[in-house]
Amino acid sequence: MASAGKGLPLRPTLVTGVIGLILLAAGAVGISAYVSSRRVISGLWREFADEIAANTTQRTLRFLEPAVPTVALEQLLAQEGKLDPSYRMATLEHFHAILAANPTFTWVSYGGADGAYLASFRNPPTGIQETLREQTPKGTRWRDLQREPDGAWKTVRDSISPYDPRPRPWYVAASASDRGVWVEPFLFVSHQQPGFIYAARDVGRDGIQRGVWAVQFEVAYLSEFLSTLHLGRTGRVYVVTRSGLVVGHPHGEVTEMVNGVKQIARAENHRDPMLAGAWKELQQRGPGTRVFSFGPYLSMVADFPPESGIDWEVIGVVPKIDYFGDAERQAWTAVLIGALFALLASFLGAMLSSRVS
Secondary structure, three states: OOOOOOOOOHHHHHHHHHHHHHHHHHHHHHHHHHHHHHHHHHHHHHHHHHHHHHHHHHHHHHHHOOHHHHHHHHHHHHHOOOOOOOOHHHHHHHHHHHHHHOOOOOEEEEEEOOOOEEEEEEEOOOEEEEEEEEEEOOEEEEEEEEEOOOOOEEEEEEEEOOOOOOOOHHHHHHHOOOOOEEEEEEEOOOOOOEEEEEEEEEEOOOOOEEEEEEEEEEOHHHHHHHOOOOEOOOEEEEEEEOOOEEEEOOOOOOEEEEOOEEEEOEHHHOOOHHHHHHHHHHHHHOOOOOEEEEOOEEEEEEEOOHHHOOOEEEEEEEEHHHHHHHHHHHHHHHHHHHHHHHHHHHHHHHHHHOOOO
16 A cells, blocks of 8 residues: 655645745835835825925915015006106105115116116125116216215216116016016116016006016025925025926025126036936926926926916926835834744744644
């Protein structure tokens, strides 16, 4: 009679089975903890991203909004004949008072259809100064003035230097619109600093345009504000125009040199890889995208409210590890704990199996 085949050895089978069950349980716990943590953190990221976007847009709007009623008041006063740029010094006194009352404004100005330019501007550390530039047969007479304590005007510059407001982007944009417009960032001619302008036409009672009223801001304040925002441990928040010009950067990187010429930086080729990567990914995804990921980063984008008339976007970027690192560490911790229990089970299994015949 043929002898019956022997079954699996009891001792190794018992040890292997116990270890396998422990490893399986540890793996299941680790995967479950990782998935659960990632889901919770992903939800928190979306909520926090929305909060950051809303905070950034509202803070920026509070910074910019006073320009709109200021220009509207100037339009009204001009139509009523109470503010006439042809009276140069009286207009400069008006601008000086507006600038003193609005610390967020950098320039308050008027460009005339005759090529004249009048403005009050901040000039640290000397404070507020005025500039008056008028077209003459010899060229543009450029005068910079400073108010003395007794109210008299002191001339600090008087030269012939080319300047005409009429071809400037803010003048052209305002002249083409019946409403006030926010002009895309550009470099101020005098200081070569990036900034942006809210401008509106000055139209006489006869319907003929006499010039353009404008309020100007430099972007340094906005970048300083962005530097105070935190996404995770190393994330950043940016403000970019719809066309990709960088309005605000937490490190102040809003300009670039192109062929030796300083220009407003563009997001698509920015030296900050987080901003450049997010912008390129956003262009591929198209309109309507709010939260997305690319490479090792998470990103969110939010538009400024349409009623603001500001065609900008807030972009936030954060390394995934800042948010999901804890979930991954939790999963690996569960696996390591399972491995330790497996070693313990091996030891106990060996002891137990030695007693099994």
